Amino acid sequence: MFNRLASATSPYLLQHADNPVDWWEWGSEAFEEARGRGVPVLLSVGYSACHWCHVMAHESFEDYQTAAYLNEHFVSVKVDREERPDVDAIYMQATTAMTGHGGWPMTVVLDHDGNPFFAGTYFPDRARGGMPAFAQVLEAVVTAWEQRPDDVRQVAEDLRDHLRGTVAATSAPIDDGVLAGAVSRLGSDFDASYAGFGGAPKFPPSMVLEQLLRHAWRTGSQAAAAMVEATCEAMARGGLYDQLGGGFARYSVDRGWVVPHFEKMLYDNALLLGVYARWGTALGLRVASETADFLVRELGTAQGAFAAALDADSEGEEGRFYVWTPAQLAEVLGQEDGDWAAALLSVTAAGTFEHGSSTLRLHHDPDDLTRWNDVRRRLMAARDLRVRPARDDKVVAAWNGLAISSLVDAGRLLGREDLVSAALRAGEVLARLHLRDDGSLLRVSRDGVAGRHRGVLEDHGCVAGAFLALAGATGELTWLDRARSVLDHALERFRADDGGFFDTASDAEVLITRPRDPSDNASPSGLSAMVHALVAAASMTGEGRYLQAAEEALGTAASLAMQAPRFAGWSLAAAEALAAGPLEVAIVGAAGAARDELERTARRAPGVTVVVAEAGDTGIPLLQARLPVDGAPAAYVCRHMVCDRPVTTPVELGALLAAR
Template sequence: MINSIKTPNRLVNEKSPYLLQHAYNPVDWWPWCEEAFAEARQENKPIFLSIGYSTCHWCHVMGRESFEDQGVAGILNRSFVSVKVDREERPDVDAVYMAICQALTGQGGWPLTLLLDTKKRPFYAATYLPKNSRYGMTGLTELLLKVSELWKTSRNRLLESGEQIVEAMREQDRTGYVQEPEKNLLYEAFSAFAHSYDSRFGGFGEAPKFPAAHNLLFLLRYAKEENPAASEMVLHTLDGMYRGGLFDHIGGGFSRYSSDEKWLVPHFEKTLYDNALLVMAYLDAYTQTKEPLYRHIVRKTLDYASRELTAPEGGFYCGQDADSDGEEGKYYLFIRQEILDILGENRGRRFCEWFGITEQGNFEGKNILNLVENANYREINPTMEHCCEKLLCYRARRTFLHKDDKCLTSWNALMITAYVKAYLILEENQYLDTAQKAERFLEEKLSRDDKLFVRWREGVSAGYGKLEDYAFVVWAELMLYQAIFDIRYLKKAVRFADTMCDRFFDDTEGGFYLYARDDERLILRPKETYDGAMPSGNSIAAYVLGKLFKITGEEKWRERSQKQLRYLAGSSGRYPAGHGFAMQAFMDALNPSQELIALSPEQEDLRKLRKLVAAKPNLTVVVKSPENGQELAELSPYTKEYPVTAGHPQFYLCSGNSCAASVDTLQALKW
């Protein structure tokens, strides 16, 4: 709660929920702006840069310990120019300095803490720092005092260090090479995942465990097209994430990561992008297995997104905090007697047995609901679901979780794609309605003249769109086109893809830069290819460029797609498993594809076409009718050659470089 007696700093005029959380700190914060750096040059002070986001638990901890402390604030205000950045509003700033932190320390995360010279070059990087040194960890107070003294006595050493760091990063960016994508990259990625796979609890590597759903999407497709053995890893992981506390069994939705190997103890923070990607993974698993549990998980997760993360205007919020009343996870935890009081003795006992709730608890004396020890976890029990609904109403009366209520273009586009995919696979119209409403929100609030903004909040759009914004929006528009074959979505996909290529693409070597050529120039202009918490913009760009070529047949999309694939193949060759979504783009290019041209299809044909799109990842469908023929020909010139007559459906199936003779019904197609 903000104390109105305190004096606000410059952040009070910002829109970012994260910056506003620090608007009443005694630290004399600046937002990221040229005026802050001019102040540093004029005062001849180093820059203290702090990057985080509003639902970040350790950002809150560092804020309480240090940035609300008068002593720490005094040091910062005397000796530094302090700059606060919301990583979600400025993904370019975050990416540049996170890469440097990872290069210097071997790790990354938030809060991200850096010390810069007046040219914005870092000479120190870390993540969370306690106020005072403890357990071998440098304290922020000691660090600031030491650097303040060094700035006076040995400034040249700090400046040389910053210059060397930046030059080393630039040299690393210059050492890229290209190669043709080959299937051995797919195998190497699969092998790396197989090597790190936890066969007992699912997931990859040791705790903490992250869902990394884009890697699961790759493995599911690899299982279908290359090696069925990959399927077991994914399905066991999906089951493990659901059984543990990572999944909110009462309200739906997934937390960001698990602190333990069993997926039992979550971090409790929920983000839009994780839930969007996990919906896609469970949908693909449902498509392959027809397991009802996966459909149930998808529905419950999308119910959560619709209930908690959807703005009245139709867009999606960023996520929910882990903390309430200053305690991580408090909102989600129950003691056994509480359950018995709410549900009644008999039903309450059954519920506690089902979800592993005990007197002693499994987390700090309280209980995280879970199915880790429940052998019947696949059963969707109506009684237990009714109890969960009752507990959801009860839980809603607790101290509310902070919600980051800004709408980010890239994350919104990702969730639109998830809703469209749910519509295609589950055939439930409300998911399409939600996707279309959110797409209209993007068009009205987050785009102008074929250019995108980064975020919208409280009626204000801001920030020049980055690569991930354009790539994810093109993907969402293409998904909508493949779902209902409305040419409006194809036209928008083409327009935004053109803008993306014009402003971000390196025509010489391939690859897309993180930010546009006419955007603010930072100390580095990288081409990010590694997948992080989300697939990289370069991987999504490669994927959608290939789709655009298959739909339109336009040579420019083929050329850009091939150049991008060669660039990604060169970049991913060092560690294919770090480029999970790029592997899907490679499979599109390397495995046989099919294009289906449907002329004047009936309504029932359209429903069947949607089912085909959902089931066949390498199938592209183009629908031509008397009404859209002229517009379609402008986007896909080859469709001019296909005669169309109302009421007389015709279907042409093309594979490789040849097309079969037309047939009158979809059933007559030879796959």
Template sequence: MNRLAGVTSPYLLQHADNPVDWWPWSPDAFEEARRRDAPVLLSVGYSACHWCHVMAHESFEDEATAAYLNEHFVSVKVDREERPDVDAVYMEAVQAATGQGGWPMTVFLTPDGEPFYFGTYFPPEPRHGMPSFRQVLQGVQSAWADRREEVAEVAGKIVRDLAGRELAHGGGGLPGEEELAQALLGLTRDYDAGHGGFGGAPKFPPAMVIEFLLRHHARTGAEGALQMAVDTCERMARGGIYDQLAGGFARYSVDREWTVPHFEKMLYDNALLCRAYAHLWRATGSELAKGIALGTADFMLRELRTPEGAFASALDADSDDGSGRHVEGAYYVWTPRQLRDVLGDEDAELAAAYFGVTEEGTFEEGSSVLQLPQTDRVFDAERIAGIRRLLLAAREERPAPGRDDKVVAAWNGLAIAALAEVGAFFEEPSYVAAAVQAADLLVRVHLDDHARLSRTSRDGEAGANSGVLEDYADVAEGFLTLAGITGEGVWLEFAGFLLDIVLDQFTGEGGTLYDTAHDAEQLIRRPQDPTDNATPSGWSAAAGALLSYAAHTGSEPHRTAAEGALGVVRALGPRAPRFVGHGLSVAEALLDGPREIAVVGRAGGPEDGGGDPNGGAVAGGSDGGAEADPAARELRRTALLSTAPGAVLAFGRAGSDELPLLADRPLVAGRAAAYVCRNFTCDAPTTDPGELAAKLGHA
């Protein structure tokens, strides 16, 4: 009996028809293992994972393999995106034992959940020095049956080793100028000057490191930091990792040149990169950065938005290549012949030159990933735009990649922050409206009466999985961004509810943070990880949200908790800056204050001198008051375009109590005014946008 048919996870549902007798992660599964005195096979993956699909087809759909599993094991299937706590605990064990990790993750456990044998993908037949999956199963079953004491000894040692990895706050005190300078030096050493980015292949988009570089440049003027950010963003934007037809980034590049991506598209990557490119535009005015920020936002709205108004998790790497085979990248790649079939000979030749399509190909079987190679040739922009439209229309006739349509709270928090800022920066209210709609769904569906979050939902129904630290922190960050953009205090209130839970349920001694709540399910180890990976760690995301909330409200407990959490950045930043990029960004905000900006304006319309007879783009505003004052809007835009690291903004009519920073902020001589405070000291208010820009140190 396969027990996955009733679950909500799209990944688990992909396995609901397997002949394997799967269990979802549950106490019942481990009780069954005790009853049968059988080991547990734990298989962890996610919907967009290419090699997860491969192993499923080769092994979990195979009747003979399934029969062996069903006879000798209790098989548990986990969606790592629904249960990041389970994934984190056992991935730590896999990496400690083997020196590497990845998905699918294959772990064998005792009925008490203690791991004793590890791996990732196993082929159906021995190859490249790897045993077959059947050989692994037979070896584990033999050890369980004949060498039980040895298995118990190994499992016990692993659990003891994991327990000894408990983290303290990571270092005595806050990160300062020296640690951030050392982090920049470390990044400079790892920088790939030829191709942008850091390290070699495979190469992941370093969105959080880019944010640190931009903030460091804004605070210190370090040109080398800005140049690394500019060059990396341009290389990625011109590479195959960016979808040159429809926007959006793939998860990573298999090569160091950003040419051939691993084609899955994740919400979190696109949200982080959308925001990073918007911030790059803010710092430099780059039209390329603006185009990528808008293109990525459009991708999220077009291809990841759910009917309920939130954002789906991912698009698969694989799709039908037209012959019934599921092939990675089939939806995205082109051959010269396919270009000719769509465009005709003349335009196909032009498209091949523009997008780097060659007869040899950059991918498999003579196909090419579209990119924008450097060339001195000048192309007709209007003609290229027409070619893009034709190719995109033809591509949309191909079988599309599958979509994992579950809504993950943390990743939607990242998307809300990105869309709100992009909408405000580029005066596109529709993006802000989309961010508000997604935030509204999180409140209605994910948040219960006690401000506790569900991690996932699907079709407007909350899942049974409790939120982890990154959910609370990233959703709070999204809400705080919305508060600053829209001027609506309700988003600040919701952020406060979530961050109070962080203080109550996720905080330990001396600045330590845990990934799971005090009252969450107890695993063999309570997970905690301060290092940023594909997304900000819950630890660093919480530090950032706590710091911003303290700046908005003046709350000392939240400021103290943020500072305590940043001790780990002091320890790790100089040694491993690529893996604490978000933490370094928060440290930059702390060193800069962060700045607290309040902009107040007059209420009313043109008839009383407070309005704009020509209208203007509005990105929110709860009472419409200050939005009706063109002088206030100009000051607000100046504040929004400030590069001051981590600056927070409150915008509203004078006398409003909608946001704490607006309290006791009157007009100046009857005119809209901006107030800037930093490190418990406030400057004199100004009515002049140029003076405000100077106060904020625009790059």
């Protein structure tokens, strides 16, 4: 038996296609059905790698008695938050307003106009832990709907008015004082014992780390550099990082980075790949290389783009694929190597996870790297025989944009042209399947087929940034033209009167409110992603309208940056680039070791726009009239297209960048 979701393209929706619940996809048809039957809409929002989404599905949505009640008293709508971030954003705001917290699965009940009047997250099948049973919740909602319609109407109207109550942002410059203040405030939130920020659960602060990395480079701040070093070290050596296969899990459930929530998301790994590559230490470059390998190996699609996520669960248990016991190590490696690996990787008899198993942590690099590489290879081979976590193989435009940008930087910093080639392949997928003639984007594709959902602001910002990164790496005008097309569309369709941005286009589907949120969450906000792309476009083209748009948009995020810098890291990182110039480096000359060294030196300066080409006549404005010097590759350090004298050695280039 299958419901309406059988024709969906989202892997998350397809997971629910055989539920006895009569699910609908989001759309006007579902609301018309609810209005015709006189019942409310139950909206359930989640994503494929969400552990508690799976739990609630098994407990409630696969239960025939619960499904029968839902089918009789509700029109049930299932939404993949990764396909429809606009729908998710609005109703997550409502959930947070009503309950004080948010999360997935998200459960919201709506009237026939889409106004919410009840909200929550996970509900168990039986009352426990202070939470009511899902059946009890449903019955209470139905009672209120049928017997207290005036109360329901009032709650819905009040919440709708609250959601629509966002006023234009107060604009102010994010200047040196704000940037230094953000670093100071971050220092007060820093966990001096275990690194990172705040307590458990602890998320990888990738966007904040990027701002701190740029601030340390620009100002010489030891405080910023120390927070980057401690946090990057702790995450890379803890259970959050996959010590065998590379790549990072979603977050740590504890303060000390020991036990992760095991799902692996493309956006986390894309962002962290760039941070570790630009951090540039031996550990940073190793982790960047391994994480890039993970992206290509395990998230790469047949078409050349990158899948959204790997599930947390396999064989019905979270983390089963990744954890080990001492006995399992000995079985694979033999007793001697097994004992050595257990000591190295903190695998104990008591265990750090469930059933006496342990996550793998590498507190220090082993003295015998040959032995470690052999042990790692053998453990990987054994792990590959286990049942693998499921993969959500839809291609999300924004997250692929982040991956492309980081792969370009990492590839050139590591001297691995295969990673730049992977970025180019993914860029071609975005250009072919997601980019439309008017510069707008489609949010997702799958199996080489474009989806129907329109891109939101973060898609336009991240994809434009990716196209600019590819223009910088190749010197090809086509990528710059594509980026301009996307940016110009976004400026026309997403911009607000105060210089900020809405998260949906002016001609997008009309929801109960038009979402607008400058704060970073799991991935960069649409506003901060746009600012990064606008700064890069201004640097590459010299067009003042892009720089002005970036500065005006940043101004609308100033209040957030001052009050809560942990949620404005990507905007602050863009502001650091502006405070540094922004700096532009044009490198021209024949491909080879000399040019590569110049490019690596330029890319070690975080936030600098770099463009590389054989000669300066490619059509990219930053390259025009830039020539090699006496036949040797040359680098031009510029600000607003005004350049210093060309230099031909990495030492000279490094000195110029430091001086600027």
